[in-house]
Amino acid sequence: MKNKIVPCFLACILLVNAVSVRSQQQLQFYHFQTDSLPTRWDEAFPMGNGRIGLLVWQKNQRLRFSLDRADLWDERSTLSLGKNNFQWVIGQVQKNQYDTVQRWGDVPYEAFSFPTKLPAAAIEFATDKLGKVKNAELDLANGTCLINWTGGAKLKTFVHALRDYGVFEFENVGEDFVPMLIPPQYGAAQKKQGNSVSGQGLEQLGYEQGQLLALKNEWQYIQVTAQGHRYLVSVKWRYHNKRITGYWTIVKDPSNDWLKKSAIRYSDTVYSSHLESWKEFWQASSVHVPDPDIERQYYREMYKLKCVAAKDAPAITLQAIWTADNGNLPPWKGDFHNDLNTQLSYWPTYTSNHLAEAETFTDWLWKIREENKKFTHAYFGVEGLNVPGVTTLSGQPMGGWIQYSLSPTVAAWLSQHVYWQWKYSMDQDFLEKRAYPYLHETAVFLENITILKNGKRVLPISSSPEIFDNSIKAWFQQTTNYDISLISYAFGIAAETAVALGKKSEADHWILLRNQLPALDVDETGLTIAPGFPNKTSHRHHSNLMAIYPLSILDIDNTADRTIIKNSLKHMEQLGTRQWCGYSFSWAAALYARAREGDKAKEMLSIFAHNFCSSNSFHLNGDQKGGEYSSFTYRPFTLEGNFAFAQGLHEMLLQQKKGVIEIFPAIPAAWKTSSFTNLRTEGGILVSAERISGKTKRISLVSEKGGIVSLRLPEKVFQIDRIDKAYTVEKGILTIQLERLKKMTLVF
Numbered sequence: 001m002k003n004k005i006v007p008c009f010l011a012c013i014l015l016v017n018a019v020s021v022r023s024q025q026q027l028q029f030y031h032f033q034t035d036s037l038p039t040r041w042d043e044a045f046p047m048g049n050g051r052i053g054l055l056v057w058q059k060n061q062r063l064r065f066s067l068d069r070a071d072l073w074d075e076r077s078t079l080s081l082g083k084n085n086f087q088w089v090i091g092q093v094q095k096n097q098y099d100t101v102q103r104w105g106d107v108p109y110e111a112f113s114f115p116t117k118l119p120a121a122a123i124e125f126a127t128d129k130l131g132k133v134k135n136a137e138l139d140l141a142n143g144t145c146l147i148n149w150t151g152g153a154k155l156k157t158f159v160h161a162l163r164d165y166g167v168f169e170f171e172n173v174g175e176d177f178v179p180m181l182i183p184p185q186y187g188a189a190q191k192k193q194g195n196s197v198s199g200q201g202l203e204q205l206g207y208e209q210g211q212l213l214a215l216k217n218e219w220q221y222i223q224v225t226a227q228g229h230r231y232l233v234s235v236k237w238r239y240h241n242k243r244i245t246g247y248w249t250i251v252k253d254p255s256n257d258w259l260k261k262s263a264i265r266y267s268d269t270v271y272s273s274h275l276e277s278w279k280e281f282w283q284a285s286s287v288h289v290p291d292p293d294i295e296r297q298y299y300r301e302m303y304k305l306k307c308v309a310a311k312d313a314p315a316i317t318l319q320a321i322w323t324a325d326n327g328n329l330p331p332w333k334g335d336f337h338n339d340l341n342t343q344l345s346y347w348p349t350y351t352s353n354h355l356a357e358a359e360t361f362t363d364w365l366w367k368i369r370e371e372n373k374k375f376t377h378a379y380f381g382v383e384g385l386n387v388p389g390v391t392t393l394s395g396q397p398m399g400g401w402i403q404y405s406l407s408p409t410v411a412a413w414l415s416q417h418v419y420w421q422w423k424y425s426m427d428q429d430f431l432e433k434r435a436y437p438y439l440h441e442t443a444v445f446l447e448n449i450t451i452l453k454n455g456k457r458v459l460p461i462s463s464s465p466e467i468f469d470n471s472i473k474a475w476f477q478q479t480t481n482y483d484i485s486l487i488s489y490a491f492g493i494a495a496e497t498a499v500a501l502g503k504k505s506e507a508d509h510w511i512l513l514r515n516q517l518p519a520l521d522v523d524e525t526g527l528t529i530a531p532g533f534p535n536k537t538s539h540r541h542h543s544n545l546m547a548i549y550p551l552s553i554l555d556i557d558n559t560a561d562r563t564i565i566k567n568s569l570k571h572m573e574q575l576g577t578r579q580w581c582g583y584s585f586s587w588a589a590a591l592y593a594r595a596r597e598g599d600k601a602k603e604m605l606s607i608f609a610h611n612f613c614s615s616n617s618f619h620l621n622g623d624q625k626g627g628e629y630s631s632f633t634y635r636p637f638t639l640e641g642n643f644a645f646a647q648g649l650h651e652m653l654l655q656q657k658k659g660v661i662e663i664f665p666a667i668p669a670a671w672k673t674s675s676f677t678n679l680r681t682e683g684g685i686l687v688s689a690e691r692i693s694g695k696t697k698r699i700s701l702v703s704e705k706g707g708i709v710s711l712r713l714p715e716k717v718f719q720i721d722r723i724d725k726a727y728t729v730e731k732g733i734l735t736i737q738l739e740r741l742k743k744m745t746l747v748f
Contacts, residue, residue, distance in 0.1 A: 026286070026288065026295070026299065027140050027141040027282065027299060028141070029292070029296070030140055030295070030296045030299045030300060031137050031138060031139050031140050031141075032045055032136075032137065032138035032140075032300075032616060033135065033136070033137045033138075034135070034136050034137075035133065035134070035135055035136070036058075036132075036133050036136070037056075037057055037058035037063065037133055037136055037147070038056075038057040038058065038615065038616065039057065039058050039059070040057065040614075041055055041057060041059075041066055041324060041325040041326055042324070042614050042616075042618055042620065042635065042637045043057065043614050043615045043616050043618075044056055044057035044066065044616060045057070045136070045138040045145050045616065046138075046304065046307060046322055046616060046618070047138075047143055047144075047145060047157075047158060047159040047166070047307060048068075048159050048307035048308060048320070048321040048322070049159050049160060049161050049162065049163075049164070049307065049310050049313075050070065050307070050308055050309050050310025050311075050313030050314075050320075050321070050360065051069065051070050051071075051164050051310060051312070051313045051314075051321070052067070052068065052069050052070070052159060052164050052165070052166065052249070052250055052321060053067070053068040053069075053070070053159065053307070053308075053320065053321025053322050053323075054066065054067060054068070054157070054159050054166050055068075055322055055325065056138075056145050056147075056157065059124070061127075061128060062124045062125060062126055062127065063124065063125040063127045063147075063155075064122055064123070064124050064182075064325075065122060065123040065124075065157070065166075065168070065248070066119075066122050066322075066325035067120045067121050067122060067123065067166070067233060067248060067250060068119060068120050068250075068321045068322060068323045069120050069231070069250040069252065069321070070313055070314045070317070070320065070321050071252055071314055071393060072117065072118040072119075072120055072225075072231055072250070072252060072323075073115065073116070073117055073118060073392060073393045074114040074115055074116050074118055074205060074225055074226045074227075075114075075115045075226075075227065075392045075393065075394060075396060076114045076115055076226050076227060077115065077396060078108035078109070078111075078112045078114065078115070078398075078399065079105065079108060079397050079398060079399040080104070081375070081378045081379055081397070082378075083378065083381065084378075084379070084380070084381030085104075085378075085379050085406075086379055086380045086381065086406075086408075086449075087381065089101055089105075089402065089461070090460055090461050093461060093472060093475045096472065098471070098472035101402065102470065105399045105400070105402035105405070105406065106399060106400055106401055106402060106470055108399055109196060109333075109390075109398060109399045109400040109405075110195060110196055113200045113201075113204035113205050113329060114205060114226065114333075115333065115335070115392045115396070115398055116205075116329050116330070116333040116334060116335070117317060117319070117323055117329070117330055117333060117334030117335065118184075118225065118231075118323070118329075119184050119202070119323040119324065119325060119329075119330075120184070120231065120233055120250050120323075121181060121182060121183050121184060121221055121233040121250075122181075122182040122184075122325060123179045123180065123181055123182065123235055123248060124179070124180045124182050125170075125177070125179055125180070126177075126180075127149065127153075129151070129174075129177075130149035130150075130151045130153040130173070131149045131150035131151035131152075131153075132149065132150045133147060133148070133149055133150075134148040134149055134150050135147070135148050136148075140299060140300065140303045141278060141279075141282060142158070142274075142275055142278050143158055143159070143161060143274070143278050143303075143306070143307070144156060144157070144158040145157050145158065151172075152172040153170060153171065153172045153173050154170065154171040154172060155168065155169070155170050155171075156168070156169045157169070158271075158274060159307075160270065160273075160274050161273075161274045161277035161278055161306075161310075162273060162274065162277055163270075164249060164250075165247045165248060165249040166247060166248050166249070167245075167246070167247050167270070167271075168237075168244075168245075168246050168247070168248075169243065169244070169245045169246075170243065170244045170245075171242065171243050172242050172243075173242060173243070173244055174242070175239050177244060178217075178237065178244070179219070179235055179237060179246060180219075181212065181219035181220075181221055181233060181235050183209070183210055183212055183221050183223065183233075184202050184223075184327075185202055185203065185209070185327060186202045186203060186205060186207040186208075186209055186210065186223065187203065187207065187208055187209030188201070188202070188203040188327075189203075190203070191203055191204065192204070192327070192328065194328055194329075196331070196332050196333065196400075197331050197332065197634070197636055198328065198331070198636075199324055199326070199328030199329040199330055199331055200328060200329050201327065201328055201329075202327060202328065202329060204329075205225075205226070205329075207223070207224065207225060207226070208224065210222050210223030210224065217236060217237050217238060217239075218234065218235065218236045218237075219233075219234070219235040220232060220233070220234050220235075221233040221234075229252070229253055230253060230254075231250060231251065231252050231253070231254075232250070232251045232254040232258075233248065233249075233250050234248065234249050234250075234251070235247075235248045236248075278306070281306045281354070284352065284353045284354055284678060285352050285353040285354075285676070285677060285678040285679055285680075286676065286677045286678070287649065287650075287653060287674075287675070287676040287677075287679070288673075288674060288675045288676070289649070289653075289671060289674050290670075290671050290672065290673050290674065291602070291606075291671070293606065293609055293610070294602065294605050294606065294609065294649065296609075297605070297608075297609040297613070297617060297645060298645070298646055298649050300617040300642075301348070301617070301642045301643055301645055301646040302348070302352065302646060304617070304639070304642060304643075305348065305349065305352075305354065305357060305643060305646070306354075306357065307320075307321070308320035308321055308639065309346075309349070309354075309357035309358075309360045309361075310357070310360065311356060311359075311360065312363075313360055314360075314364055314393060315336065315342060315360055315361045315363075315364035315365070316342060316345040316346065316360070316361070316639060316643075317334050317335060317336050317342075318330065318331065318332055318334050318335060318336075318337060318341055318638045318639065318640075319331070319334050319637055319638060319639060320639055322618075322637070324637070331636035331637065331638065332636070332638075333398070335390055335391065335392065335398055336390070336391045336392070336393075337389070337390055338387055338388070338389045338390070338391065338410050338413070338414060339389045339390075339404040339405070339407065339410065339413075339465045339466070339541075340465065340541060340583070340640060341638060341639075341640040342361065342414075342640075343413055343414065343416070343417065343550070343640075344583060344586070344587065344640035344641070344643060344644040344647075345639055345640045345643045345644075346358055346361045346417055346643070347550065347590075347643055347644055347646070347647035348643050348644075348646035348647040348650060349361075350420050350421075350424045350680060351647065351650040351654060351679050351680055351681075352646065352650065352679065352680070353678050353679060353680040353686065355421070355424060355425050355680075358417070358420070358421055358424075359421060361417050361421075362417060362418050362421045362434065365387070365414060365417070365418065365438070366434055366438070367395075368387075368391070368394060368395025369385065369395075369438070369441075371394055371395035371396060372385055372386065372387045372388070372395050372411070373385055373441070375387075375388060375395070375396070375397055376445060379397070379406060380408065380445070380448075380449055382445060382448035382449055383444060383445070383448060384441050384442065384443075384444035384445025384446070384447070384448055384449075385411050385438070385441035385442050385444070385445050386408060386410055386411045386442070386445050386449075387410045387411045387414055388405060388406060388410065389404045389405040389406060389407050389410045390404075390405035401466065401469065401470040401474075403463035403465075403466075403470070403474045403475060404463065404465045404466060407463060407465075408445075408446075408449050408459060408483070409446075409482070409483050409486040409487060409490075411442045411445065411490075412442060412446060412486035412487055412489065412490040413486055415438060415439050415442045415490050415493065416489065416493070416550065416551070418434070418435050418438045418439060419435065419439060419493040419496075419497070420682075421435065422435040422497070423682040423683070424680055424681070424682055424683075424684065425684055425704075426683060426684040426704070426705045431497060431500060431501065432501065435497055436494075436497045436498065436500075436501055436503075439490070439493055439494045439497055440494060440498075440506070442490055442494070443490055443491055443494035443510055443513075446487050446490055446491065446513075447513055450487065452516065455516075456516060456517065456518045457487075457513060457516035457517050457518075458478070458479040458517075458518065459479045459483055459487075461475050461476070461477065462475070462476045462477075462478065462479045462480045462482075462483045462530065463475055463476060463480060463482070463483070464476070464480040464481070464482040464483070464529050464530065464543045464544055465482065465541045465543045466539075466540070466541050466543070467529055467535075467539065467541075467543065467544075476529075476530045476533065478530050478531045478532070479518065479530065480529055480530040480543075480544070481520050481521055481527050481528060481529060481530065481544045481546070481547065482529075482543040482544055482546055484517055484518060484520055484521075485520065485546040485547040485551050485553060486546065486551070487514075487517060488514050488517050488553065489551045489553065491510045491511070491513050491514035491517075492510070492511075492514055494506075494507075494510040495507040495508075495510035495511045495514070498510065520547055520553075520564075522564055524567065525567060525568070525571040526564050526565070526566075526567035526568025526569070526570070526571050527544050527545055527547065527548075527564060527568045528544065529543075529544045534571075535571065535572075535575065536575075537575060537579065538575045538576045538577060538578045538579040538580065539575070539579055539580075540579055540580050540581045540583075540584045540632075541584070542572070542584065542587050542588065542591065544568075545568055545572070545591060548565055548568065548569075548591050548594055548595070549587075549590045549591050549593075549594045549651070550590070552594065552657065555657055555658065556594060556595050556596055557657065565594070565595050566595065569591060569592065569595055569597070569600075572588070572591075577629050577630055578629075578630060578631045579630070579631060579632075580629070580630050580632070581612070581621045581622070581630065581632055581641070582608055582611075582612030582613070582619045582620065582621050582622070582623075582641040583619065583621070583638075583640050583641035583644055585604045585605070585607050585608040585612065585629075585641075586604070586605070586608050586640075586641050586642075586644035586645040586647075586648050587644050587648075588601075588604040588648075589601045589602075589604035589605045589608075589644075589645070589648030589649070589651070589652075590644070590647055590648045590651045592604060592666065593648065593651035593652045593655070593665065593666035594651065594655070594666075595666075596665055596666050597666065598652055598666040598667045598668040598669070598671070599668045599669060601648060601651070601652050601666050601668075602652070602668045602671075604648065605645060605648055605649060607629055608641065608645055609645070610625070611623050611624060611625050611628055611629055611630075612624065612630075612641065613642075614635070614637070617642065618637045618639075618642070619637065619638060619639060619640070619641035619642045619645075620634075620635040620636065620637055621634065621635065621636050621637075621638060621641070622634040622635055622636075650679065651665075651666065652664075652665070652666040652667060652668075653667075653674065653676050653679065653689075654676065654679045654681065654687060654689075656681045656682055659682075659683075659710055660710045660711070660712055660733055661681055661685065661687060661701075661709070661710065661711045661712065662711075662712045663687070663689045663696055663699055663711075663712070663714055664689065664691055664696060664714065667691065671691075672691075672692075672693055672694045673691060673692055673693070674690075674691045675688075675689065675690040675691065676688060676689060683703070683705070683707065683709070684703060684704035684705045685701055685702070685703050685704070685709060686701070686702040686704070687699070687700070687701055688700040695714070695715065695748065696714035696715065696748055697747065697748055698745065698746070698747050698748070699711065699714075699745070699746045699748075700743055700744065700745040700746075701738060701743070701744045701745075702738075702741060702742070702743045702744075703738040703739070703740060703741070703742075704740065704741065705740060706737075706738055706739050706740035706741075707737070707738060708735060708736070708737050708738075709735070709736055709737075709738050709744075710733055710734065710735045711733065711734045711735075711736075711746075712732060712733055712734075713729065713732050713733070713734050713746075714748065715748040716732075717748065718746045718747065718748045719746065719747045719748075720744070720745070720746050721744065721745050721746075734746075
């Protein structure tokens, strides 16, 4: 097919500017704005920089700052690993003696309060003389909280985006208006048992209560924790001309020199660098859809993403830097759950063009790699790399439901993020030094742990999170679709990265192993759980559907795959959502988007935003409207549902399948206008597009590395500005060579 090529530079500039101006104005509509302060910690205004965090709320008529630091952990171990426990577990399952396995691998997780993430402290201000709160706002654009009182007092507070301290500045207050540092009650006499969901009492840790020191215009709190660790919370302030300016910081294992020499000064220059960091973040990309509720939720998710992911910060845990401030340890100990939670938390980083934030995950995985290899050798008795499904900051296994907390395919799923970090950046150095070594070691482990049975490569025992929870029925003698999908994917990306490095013989080996795997099990319901086990109940974890998303092994454009995908989603609908959590809806949005069912994807996002989030947008897992969509009505806060929501929207706007970019692949019928700027695809391609009156009007592509790009054309007739480059169009797909960093724009 031939198309007329004409210059369209003016039209392109006008469209780009229109999108840019709109994206700058969007954020002000989505700030958190109230005429009163939140009265629960999980409804508070959240701020952070990946390393330290702050929640602003009201407790007992006082303004409260809940302070947190990401690496405050008690890592005392309760799981005793022997030599090749995996074979022992298999034997116990075969003998139907699973209570012995539960006592060893699961009971300690509930019985002991540690290992666990720790809260830091709080700051309180007596605001009874300031009058009522006139208005309170969390400015998403600047990561700053502003509060005004009827008596004329004002507050500006923020966590510096680049430096590890928070700042507060009150205006129109008296000299007696001073902060109070409130330590956690680690040494409380009353013992609160709790559980892993509600959180055990802090006193269960057995710490002696820390030392609180009152100095001139300063508080210091030093808490000794466990294994020789301690942390310091410092609050300093100064008063001048009815203004109190102060800062707080949290230091892990501070030296005596730090206690003597610490000095941080707040200035306009300091605030300017904070603002510049937030400006840079928001300039990376933008989206616009004609649904204000979904768009509001999206920008609040992206705001939280910057708050919890930053260079040199630990990876995102269940609650990251917002540990519960309720006298208890956080839900599920605030740990790293790698059977879903960490993975979903990083889903939106790649498409949203935030690779620096994504890198915090791969940095952490690389940091704990040697510890994970020791675990792999000890528990599984083979060489290679696997990762505990539930792990501490340093990568040590924590136990729990061991079908998932010690699953043999955890690293297979985590390796997708290592692969994505390379694929979306095309960073050759990362490929050579980290990506392939990690994927290679994961593939080696999977080769060693699988066995050939009747000519097929299978696991000796298998599971599918979190089917049958922690019962012996959760173990399957035949390899589940969840495990087959992950193992196949892991071998595939190991082969692809080997080819990219010229390691053909290694690539051939991984492909051979992948071809030995059994096919995914399918019946009239679509993807089953395992051979002979169709899914028969509503379930929160879409583990049997991994091949649809996130692994994208099945493709809606393939006739055979389309039938499987459609039947699987239809069956999921028939089973209903009564046993879903909030994240289930976020994930389902991406599943529907991959099936090009835009209206269903939008419905999933709407239900998540309206029913499963707190007033501050925190994902609370349970249905907060009395069980309208789910039987889970509790409210433990975790982050993965929030970030999976953002990716669900990305999948509606932009997809890439088998190297072909597709624009607006799953737009609801009612969305006549939509746009996005600088969303990223694999290959390091930045894509911008605009849809008006139900039709795509413009697409711009920029290749960071240069090379051949393929794009599914939304319309047959188009204008292109690249008159110097030849291109082809075959079966509706445009293929063209792009020069590095030179924009190509199509107008329809």
